[in-house]
Amino acid sequence: MGEVSLDEKTKYERTPFGKDMLKHFSFDPAWRNLNHGSWGVSPRAIRDKQRAYQDECDARPDSFIRYTYPKLLDESRAAMAKLLNAPIESIVYVSNATMGINTVLRNISWHDDGRDEILYFNTIYGACGKTIECVAEINRYTVQPREMRLTYPLSDADVVKVFKETIRASRAARKFPRVAVFDTVSALPGLRVPFEQLTKICKEEGILSLIDGAHGVGHIPLDLSAIDPDFFVSNAHKWLFVPRGCAVLYVPVRNQGIIRSSLPTSHGFQPKTSGGGTPNPLPPARNGEFVNNFEFVGTIDNANFLVVPDAIKWREEVCGGETAIMEYNSNLAQEGGKAVAKYLGTKILDNDEHTLTDCNLVNVLLPLEVSETAIPGTNTVKSADVSETTLRLQKILVEEHNTFIAIFFFQGQWWARLSGQVYLDITDFEWVAERFKEICERAGKQGFLKTEK
Template sequence: MIGPIKIPILHFLKITILLYTKMGEVSLTEEVKYERTPFGKDMLKHFAFDPAWKNLNHGSFGAAPRAIRNKQRAYQDECDARPDLFIRYRYPKLLDESRAAMAKLLNAPIETVVYVSNATMGVNTILRNIPWHDDGRDEILYFNTIYGACGKTVECVAEINRYAVQPREMHVTYPLSDADVVKVFKDSIRASRAARKFPRVAIFDTVSSLPGLRVPFEQLTQICKEEGILSLIDGAHGVGHIPLDLSAVDPDFFVSNAHKWLFVPRGCAVLFVPVRNQGLIRSSLPTSHGFQPKTSGGGTPSSLPPAKNSKFVNNFEFVGTIDNTNYLVAPEAIKWRDEVCGGEKAIMEYTSNLAREGGKAVAKLLGTKILDNDEHTLTACNLVNVLLPLEVSESAIPGTNTVKSADKYEVTLKLQKILIEEHNTFIAIFFFQGQWWARLSGQVYLDITDFEWVAGKLKDVCERAGKQGFLESKN
């Protein structure tokens, strides 16, 4: 009788990869070469959008090219073929390679970079790990334009810590110059200390969500250094969107979605914690095998192979059983952007210019304006906010685009629903500073005609919203 055949692990992998290559799947052993594609509608062939759908809201959920999704699916197939081999031995190696590619893109040391599922998870991970002082003086500073989920996180952290830490909102009214934003920040720090509080952490965006505006995060980070405040940058709209150099900015914490603007499949975000602060981050969310208890016993031994990285990196390597093959394809996304699009600089120049010029075109047709300051720093990104021709008052005025104040949120939801159901698009419409705005995204697969097209649709729905019975009508 012939005994069991012993085949080395790497040989198993080669057999698995070969089998799936023969079945028509993406090869994981052969390097793919991509061809340059012009920006605009030619780029649509790389994405899986329904031909009838106009994707003018890339900023919310992103979109990954087919080639990147196929690469991820090849890893999924490899995992399904031999789950334990892939998850225990192959995945950690691939994850380190992906972390290295992301670290290079951000100009950050590899030991400072890990992955989490999204920016909200990153913000939660930081705030729920900070050891707050027990004298009740700690404060978390944040602007009133904070992303909604992160704002609720601040409130929740205060609540579960029995208000050992308190939130302090910093109010800005746009448009503002960068210097004015900095002044509001400095004034808030002074106000916190005047109230005998301790401003412990400050959260601010790279580019805020609603409205979509670039924030002078570099200057705010520097102020935090000078004032002894921990800086937490919510870069949900960061990597792949605007130029980033984390070694130069040197924040205390930074998180950025890779699935929005870098074309990595959702959900994937990079979490940056410099070595000086890694001792503060005791656990991932949820706590998993990488956690190192301070008890003498050291906790239950892990059944996973011995970790080769630092305690911080190991904390985030295996966080429960979940499909994180999207974390592995960041290098392929970066390569795709280089070869198909011409690199980060070319992408950012096209998309930011398109957002700015497209926003102006929409505003011109609507007879309104875009939200910007005199220095045009607010629009130095891929998002643009256009004022809608809708007014709000205590009572609707017949014959005008006027909505009752009490109905403003219901009207907002209905406007978005009509755009989806009748026009196969979605626009982030929001009520801000007493007015309605539409946030539009610039992206490599769009051109100016897409903005001109949506301008007509926005004009139509705004005119309908001002008519009597709008909320009662079927559409």
């Protein structure tokens, strides 16, 4: 069996954005996928490529894993490096953005004086926030977290101000702000963060910048050579149409000495002991120590890593390229969000400069309020029932309306996060607006949680 690779002769069909694009995906015809931002989705053509690699691996396991896979992985890394304008030697793959954040934070050697701090915003993705807490707990005598609180809406200048004030407060407390973790686009709420400015400040202040770009590649324009972060990780399975789970981890050469090991540690690790560690049973490394660390981390099916070039090619030929995709998705999210808010008589979460919504996500305020006691005839919910109500609203959307929306309670109000994507159009937003109105009215009725179970 010959090697599967990107066939330059393969031509994909250019397709208009909106409902016509649905034919390329495997959605249930009854399902409306307005929550693309959580899990992403891959076109059938790209999953077919992935499965062809899996078939070849099953046909000749040792031949593929030992010899073919490393070559194809290098080709994929080269495609990702070109897309991000980064040197290929700085690019490796991990399973998801959370794994990338863990890899960086768990590789840092913290100072023994106990002054190190990890700075992060209160809007951090939950799993990454818990990673910081875990690292601090394990290294409780050497590093501690310091939260930076944001109350939205804020201008980019206000976010930068909070960041600078936190740095000053850390140093005033005789601490050392060692690492700052921040998003490209935060998850809940889904808002664009001025990560370029924050990275620049880190460089000026001697702080390591660790960018969580879970909503990054395929979502917003990225030029890593220009941004020049110390560490950057981005899911490819959310917005680049690569099958789950695949994320790119970028570490510039200057910082690769910090990243001693992949997670888990595998054959690529080079111990500093005089004996050099146990022998590596795999063929000789093709790349440097950093890249080789991540090439093989155990018997895991990473065929999804190999189809990045195919996904980029598909996006170019079917969708017209990255710029066209990003412009459509961002415009749809903004206009769709406004349409939903107008129907509900509420608003979207944005600032005066509209920088918060310069992405493919939009957050719409729901017509549902919280109070100490429910008020008959109004859309109000008792404060004690906030969590249970949120979960019930989401479940109703799944069970009765064949969709899922990330509904969340933030700053004392309920919000819904919607995604713009090439297979959606404004009618999907108009449709979900009606669903929101109906479920919020139900939530405000007496006995909602009891009768809806």
